Amino acid sequence: MGVKSEIITSDIKANKKKSFIKRYFGQFDLQMMVIPGLLFIFIFNYIPMYGVIMAFQDYDIFEGMMGSSWAGLEHFKMFFSDPRFLEIMRNTFVISGLKILICFPAPIMLALMLNEVKNMAFKRTVQTITYLPHFLSWVIVAGFTMSILSTDNGSLNIVLEKIGLIDGSISFLAIPEYFWTIIVSTNLWKSIGFASIVYIAAIAGVDQQLYEAAALDGASRFKQIFLITIPSIMPIIVIFFILEVGNLLNAGFEDLLILGDSAILRSVSDVIDTYVYRVGIGSGRYSYATAIGLFKALISVGLLTLANYIARRNGNSLW
Amino acid sequence: MIKPTFRDRIMIVCIYIFLILLGFVTFYPFWNSLVISFNSGQDTMLGGVTFWPRDFTLENYQIVFQDKRLLNAFLISVLRTVIGTFLSVLVTALLAYGLSKKELIGRKFFMIFCLLTMFFSGGLIPTFLLVRGIGLMDSFWAMIIPTLVLVWNMIIFRTFFQQLPKGLEESAKIDGCGNWQIFFRIVLPLSGPVIATLSLFTAVFHWNDWFFPSIYISSENLIPIQTLLRQVLNSNTVTSQMSQLDAGALAHMSNVAKVTGKSLSMATMMVATIPIILVYPFVQKHFVKGVLIGSLKE
Structure with a gap:
């Protein structure tokens, strides 16, 4: 009984997985409508949000965000004073x-x-x-x-x-x-x-x-x-x-x-x-x-x- | 009908007087600038030009239209407004249409993804560095791509699409139309007013924006008219205003010598405003509706 139900659930899971991909490509034309807009939002809104990290760095234009050294809360303190x-x-x-x-x-x-x-x-x-x-x-x-x-x-x-x-x-x-x-x-x-x-x-x-x-x-x-x-x-x-x-x-x-x-x-x-x-x-x-x-x-x-x-x-x- | 009381009558009279004053105060700066732009600069210096040109002339405009830099800036503004508005409305409407469909996989996540950007943003500097980082600096597209998707417009579009009757789309689907066909052949033609309103808002944004070009654009031949106008107005003295003009216009000006910095700035300002004034009355009846969809149906 236990084995059987396990097989059934895994079957359903596989089915669901299959149907997700199937469903996704089934509405691929609809997805294609939202992808450009979401992509632009990602690039011009979310990447700058990540860029906020440089508030805690000494940003170096030549090194970029990866190479810049950390400054902690130094800049915040500097502003307050x-x-x-x-x-x-x-x-x-x-x-x-x-x-x-x-x-x-x-x-x-x-x-x-x-x-x-x-x-x-x-x-x-x-x-x-x-x-x-x-x-x-x-x-x-x-x-x-x-x-x-x-x-x-x-x-x-x-x-x-x-x-x-x-x-x-x-x-x-x-x-x-x-x-x-x-x-x-x-x-x-x-x-x-x-x-x-x-x-x-x-x-x-x-x-x-x-x-x-x-x-x-x-x-x-x-x-x-x-x-x-x-x-x-x-x-x-x-x-x-x-x-x-x-x-x-x-x-x-x-x-x-x-x-x-x-x-x-x-x-x-x-x-x-x-x-x-x-x-x-x-x-x-x-x-x-x-x-x-x-x-x-x-x-x-x-x-x-x-x-x-x-x-x-x-x-x-x-x- | 109940007779208005004496106090009510006084109130109505006060309201009419106040509204007339408000209308006057709102309209006067515009009118006065228009008048000065049609008045000879030397005469304006004598003072007292308020409601009507005293020494009517077209000289100011003649010089402004001979300034090649200004004409180029005008052209850039037109290009930016047309291309920017078209692309922005297209991409935003497509996104909104997709998000208005209940069957879209990931719909909820995508909506939150969009809405979050209305509460948090990276701010000026990270955006500036991003634009520089992807090589958009000093290119025409720097004025168009970063603000391509306007989430606020997307919400208005989406609300509108959701209210459209489903029957037409259903029957088109049965006839074998895909989502893109339905969008372009059925949904867009039904969305005239909302497209008109949002196009107006987007176009006004592109036409009026002077700030982004001022940080992204350094080539003189890519500067739009508002940014140029800001430079002209910013140089406070007449001589530096003159120096903003190019050589051809200056040569012409020395022949005339009746214009002043002020009369030229006013004419330039009018040139930069007229396109909006021309479009505005035609879309006015639509945009009230647009504002309301956006603000009341959150």
Whole structure:
């Protein structure tokens, strides 16, 4: 009996093995569809993940990763004791925090306002105009910013001089005190419209009967926004907020690189990402830059997990 | 219909005023740059050019279009956008279609394999060294191959494919069609809106990207227009902006001598923006849908 069942199971196993290969080649055309994509992901996403090892090495461009000597946590220690460490961390958190504080709620408010607009042509026009900046490159947006803020007849200086707020032109982009305001406003300008799409759709999905019932009970439109619309779209707001917090260390890159790229502004514009770029690509200190990047990636994963944990306790979680 | 209260009326008026202001603030920088690009540079220096060109001229554009470096950069951008978008959408859609099939062996593993890349990445330096290591440095393909598969787009495609009615595919299979035939003859023709949206997003990425060329490309004749524009804008003084122009354009300019660095940068910026503005209205109705598939159906 025992022998017999053993034979049977091994038979089934052999059969399964055979059928796996058979099944695989039976759907070979389907497998051929995914192989190129997976291959590119492997090469350009997974090999660099393995490359993170050089954060623990003294990477030598001639020796490669195999031949480079080990440095342990030396590069991490070096970053923590870098005289610019505190400044860079401050800039990262402040710029990112300001972006969350202002650029996160703004699209929600825009969506709430657009929902009150009953004139469809007007609504569509506002939407078309405000979505547009999302499609412009940071080079162009920075070009606009420089032009508007320039001392050479920039529109802002013209306006401020006309209404008598200032006497002479101010070189806004050369004064560190103004930089955070400029970078957050520019980001707001670029992102507010496009980011509102999701909230507009969420608001459109709210049950209309709720509004009718509230109106019968005598709630004004103003009250309905706070009693019905906002609570209804809260789950989506929370999900996007979690994503936002998980991205806390992504304070920006292209915007800071272009608008903050001068020696005067470096003390307020340098964040982790731009520092990695200038130390790594600029000065060729590959291991050091990779270590800083890895430090950032680890904190980011931690932040995302933490934010999700808090959200789950309130009943809205991402995973 | 219940009559709006007095406070509601005030709220609506405030909202309209605010939205008009927002629309103005959003549109003005673009409009002002367009106006300056059509205004004579010398006149712009006098100040006060805001809503309408005072001294209308096409000179700025004449010089910009004579700059061979700029035209070449424009051409590179067009090539990069067309080839990059086509290949990226093709490979991404194929991957998504395969992963949308329940019978695909290894489907779960492949999905996790793709999704993990959205949470972890090797970062800038290891990617840079990889591109250099495989010899892509300073080649046209360095701008296309590393970002060929966009996982986010793959998820949107996959969600869309999963929602397609199965009946058509089944009957095609009975008629003896293979997966590739089904994909190209049945699935793709049914996927017009999603292809339009994702192609737009991918094309916008390729057209707008100035960063990767700035680290991967050193040959001047391979630099796309955004990267060139960044170099022009970055050189803050007028003289160094002029020096970015090539000799032919400079010779022409000395004859005219009415342009300035600012008017030229504005014209260049417009040249670099117009293609997007031209495509945008046609795809607008589609991309709202695309964004929603991506964000709500996770």
